Amino acid sequence: MNILYPIYSNVKVFCKKNNFIRLFFILTFKKIGWIKWALWGPWIGLLIYIVIRAGGYRALQPLNLMENGISVSDPSNYVMFFLVLLVFVLLAFAVGRRAFCHTMCWIAPFMILGRKLRNTLRWPSLRLKSVKENCISCKKCTKSCPMSLDVNGMVQKEAMENRECILCGTCVDVCPEDVIAYSFSSGK
Numbered sequence: 001m002n003i004l005y006p007i008y009s010n011v012k013v014f015c016k017k018n019n020f021i022r023l024f025f026i027l028t029f030k031k032i033g034w035i036k037w038a039l040w041g042p043w044i045g046l047l048i049y050i051v052i053r054a055g056g057y058r059a060l061q062p063l064n065l066m067e068n069g070i071s072v073s074d075p076s077n078y079v080m081f082f083l084v085l086l087v088f089v090l091l092a093f094a095v096g097r098r099a100f101c102h103t104m105c106w107i108a109p110f111m112i113l114g115r116k117l118r119n120t121l122r123w124p125s126l127r128l129k130s131v132k133e134n135c136i137s138c139k140k141c142t143k144s145c146p147m148s149l150d151v152n153g154m155v156q157k158e159a160m161e162n163r164e165c166i167l168c169g170t171c172v173d174v175c176p177e178d179v180i181a182y183s184f185s186s187g188k
């Protein structure tokens with residue numbers, strides 16, 4: 001549930017006809033997928049350009065300059081730490097649960113492209129499947145989804161495909177009627 005939702009609910013009760021507040025809520029708190037591409041597209045493009053221009057990778061050192069571990073020995077390093085922490089907190093207030101995942105995750109574009117390629121070529125892979133007829137609409141799946149997806153809506157549409165889904169299986173575990181299950185298939 002969104003952190004600011006109780007505030008919005010109270011405002012909605014107090015001021016039912018104020019469409020501006022409703023529009024603000026919809027624009028601010030909906031998951032906007034294009035932000036990831038706008039933020040990370042140029043960086044990914046620049047990275048590819050630099051790698052090609054440099055002649056490719058010769059060595060990969062993920063722990064470069066951290067042989068003795070990560071240290072915050074200099075007090076000025078705390079400034080960057082708290083700035084990054086502030087970004088995460090502000091995102092949480094603005095977007096809600098898993099705000100970083102929904103707006104700034106640098107892995108998401110690769111996952112989305114991989115999923116599109118998989119679906120286009122109809123490659124067999126791990127997927128979610130559902131049986132709409134057995135659903136009792138308790139919405140436990142939606143409430144427990146760590147990515148704040150409308151899983152119950154996906155079950156009702158019999159379309160368990162969502163680009164934000166990370167296939168964690170939380171919805172599979174909490175469903176009392178075993179409506180949702182994993183499947184290894186090439187899709188519909």
